[in-house]
Amino acid sequence: MSKILSVTIPTYNVERYLKQCLDSFIIPEIIDDMEILIVNDGSTDSSPIIAKEYTEKYPDTFKLINKENGGHGSTINTGIANATGKYFKVVDSDDWVDTKSMINLIATLKKDDCDLVYSNYYWVDNDTGKKTVEFQKPFDGVVYNREYNFEKLPHEIFLKMHGYTVKTDILRQIRKIDENCFYVDMEFVVYPIPYINTVKFIPDFVYQYRIGLPNQSMNVEKMKRNSTNFDRVLKALLKFYDENVELNIADSKKKYIENVIARLVASRMKIYLSFPFSKKVSKDMKVIDEKIKNNYPAIYQSNINSAVRILRKTGYKAYPLARFCYYIKQKS
Numbered sequence: 001m002s003k004i005l006s007v008t009i010p011t012y013n014v015e016r017y018l019k020q021c022l023d024s025f026i027i028p029e030i031i032d033d034m035e036i037l038i039v040n041d042g043s044t045d046s047s048p049i050i051a052k053e054y055t056e057k058y059p060d061t062f063k064l065i066n067k068e069n070g071g072h073g074s075t076i077n078t079g080i081a082n083a084t085g086k087y088f089k090v091v092d093s094d095d096w097v098d099t100k101s102m103i104n105l106i107a108t109l110k111k112d113d114c115d116l117v118y119s120n121y122y123w124v125d126n127d128t129g130k131k132t133v134e135f136q137k138p139f140d141g142v143v144y145n146r147e148y149n150f151e152k153l154p155h156e157i158f159l160k161m162h163g164y165t166v167k168t169d170i171l172r173q174i175r176k177i178d179e180n181c182f183y184v185d186m187e188f189v190v191y192p193i194p195y196i197n198t199v200k201f202i203p204d205f206v207y208q209y210r211i212g213l214p215n216q217s218m219n220v221e222k223m224k225r226n227s228t229n230f231d232r233v234l235k236a237l238l239k240f241y242d243e244n245v246e247l248n249i250a251d252s253k254k255k256y257i258e259n260v261i262a263r264l265v266a267s268r269m270k271i272y273l274s275f276p277f278s279k280k281v282s283k284d285m286k287v288i289d290e291k292i293k294n295n296y297p298a299i300y301q302s303n304i305n306s307a308v309r310i311l312r313k314t315g316y317k318a319y320p321l322a323r324f325c326y327y328i329k330q331k332s
Helices: 018-023 047-057 072-082 099-111 185-190 220-225 227-246 251-274 279-295 297-301 306-313 319-331
Strands: 005-011 034-041 062-067 087-090 116-125 147-149 164-167 198-211
Touching (some): 005 099, 018 047, 034 047, 072 087, 072 185, 099 198, 185 227, 220 251, 251 297, 251 306, 251 319, 279 297, 279 319
16 A cells, blocks of 8 residues: 655664654554654664564554664665655654644645645653744744745745655655764755745644753754764755755745755854853854855845844954853753
């Protein structure tokens, strides 16, 4: 039976959370419509044993792919290469999906042919279970379940991996996601943009994103340790931007990519601010910002981050104050 959706589950040493993730896809109404690819990235715990239990019990739905450790990007690349579903989604193995919302997503995928279906997601605190919403809606005035031309969407929207369900055929046209590298979700959501023409937004909170784990890549201390990975992704996206400018992609798509990269630049500045106060950090911040200003003026002008705006207006003289404010915010 052909599948409407392939879900890739990047899996590395998540024995504590994997069952909750996989159980969330055992939904009788739609289980036959899904292909769940558990991509084991060289786990050394019982994760592959747990995964095998599901492949044996639900062989038509769950598939286990074992590979050497290559990082999050490598699991996505492997998932894309092995997917048979019309659509493709990534759900990390310490996260899960909501039953009712997942049923609605599958119903939408069955009746429509949009390149991208975008749903909402919750942040779920690992300790308290409290759910919060990062974005109440993708943009003001959105009409859910309406097909949009991507080029007509507001430039300021920011579509994140947790909401993405995209045609598999589109993903087979994009460059490979960087491997052995953190923060590649930005590559996953940007690389398909030149090929996405139609988008539908649905109001359902499909993805349940667990936050508060000490080993998460977005943990501040881990971001500091892996700042070179951030630079690698930024470099890859700037190269991608250069290539697509040369290919004369639509102005609206170009502007969207500029906005996303500007957000990444602002996040890089946040990492700099997380380091102890030093003149070297201030100098490094200014150097990278000057490179963006001189080589990518459109990306430079797309910044919406207030801290970055203040730093630029003061020629980075406000760095001590920005560092202090960041410190206070982290302590509160």
